[in-house]
Amino acid sequence: MTPSKPTAGRAIVTIVGLDRVGIIAGIANALADANVNILDISQSVMRDEFFTMIMMVDLNTSTLPFEEISERLKKKGEALAVQVEIQREDIFKAMHRV
């Protein structure tokens, strides 16, 4: 229950913004620094305007607590001028799968 414990399970990272060079590299690097493995990547253009990239990642090997990973991704997103979110997979499973 302590906040400093590294987190387990899978999470979904979403990146929304305008397309530019280095988005995938930047985010992937931030994840690699936390020893988070990327399991899958899907990319599409939503509503004809947003570039969206969705990653499934594995937190089981992560060296950092969730809070820290989330914070680092947010900072990296700001540097790249895109919005980055990381959410545990469970929320999507709960809402969209019966």
Added chain:
Amino acid sequence: MRTLNYSAEEIVETIDMVRVERLDIRTVTIGISLFDCVSGDTATLCERIYNKVTTVAAELTRTTRDIGQEFGIPIINNRVSVTPISLVAGQADADGFVRIAQALDRAADTLGIDFIGGFSAHVEKGMTGADRNLIAAIPRALAETKRVCSSVNIGSTKAGLNMDAVALMGRTIKETAALTADRGSIGCAKLVVFCNAVQDNPFMAGAFHGTGEPDAVVNVGVSGPGVVLRALEQTPDQDFGALASLIKRMAFKITRAGELVGRTASERLGIPFGIVDLSLAPTPAKGDSVARILEAMGLERVGTHGSTAALALLNDAVKKGGAMASSFVGGLSGAFIPVSEDEGMIEAAEQGDISLDKLEAMTAVCSVGLDMIALPGDTPAETLSAIIADEAAIGMVNKKTTAVRVIPVAGGKAGDLVEFGGLLGHARIIPVNKRSSARFVNRGGRIPAPLQALNN
């Protein structure tokens, strides 16, 4: 095999629900039994209550903060509800009850939670000395604390309506308004008068931890009027069957999110999971309004003819979707229409498009009742009691929970604007019927429970 089992649309829908449509987990509430704190000495009782509440709920705010961040869904309020205080403080006098309220307030302050509910009594069939002392303490308790919420159950379908208590509560509301006159009579926003109160309701001001509950339990209240509104706006011309089906689908998704948050919180806190209360509870923020949902169904303004039917459809569809999504839906599940807390209701009240009479009619088909309605400060206590009696009668006869949370704003006249701040919003004072109900209210005694066979 692909690992990504979710379509981009599903993922973006979830993010949109949270970011644009303001889906939130409105409240995580730990219910705590105080029966093991009982003591004949009020000081000892206060100390035990403070210690138990601050120990059991010690990790609440940190846990919900972590969960909110991990799931990406904001958790707005952390709350605690306790055993109705009248049941654990039998020997306290009115001063003693005020001291207990202060102990609860200190515990809430230590925990950093938003509200603590359970300064409550159940008097549907009669009042004990403790009940009388608690009710006598309510005005001071609410004026002298910040986070304590109070409720009194004055009737039920099985017991009828305790009209002595109804008369007393009219006077209690007036007194509470007077003691908080310098703050828009805000004390009344923390006081609910119930008929058929439920024991597992995580929504304030009416939350308390019922006697049928375990030692501690985690209840969750979910809210998403914005999500339902957006869905209706995107499909403007469907018939009512399709409309109901759409609302059910949205309610299902919202409830599933609530159940996940509740179960996760329960696991991390080591406290059993209770219920999800799926309610469309509005806030004063734009896009987070139940009134706007009714208007999206085709009413020019909430309060006009058709409002009751529209609300009936909404309330039922929300329950059906929620019941499918979680095995433990409870509390007050349905649609709330607190006037000052709903941007669409605020506007309707400002324009004079909604009256107290129409509000009362609408409460016959939705959750709770006359909620957060500002009334003129010179409204007689007997009129307030008569309003309570009317609303309680709707609950009693229809076997549902109803409540009254009205605010006779000290010094305020019909049409004046009152600001309550934060989630409590603001409201235009609504006029009440000028004719007296005093003789009716002052009869005393009990309105008998209704016959439950021969339903009509």
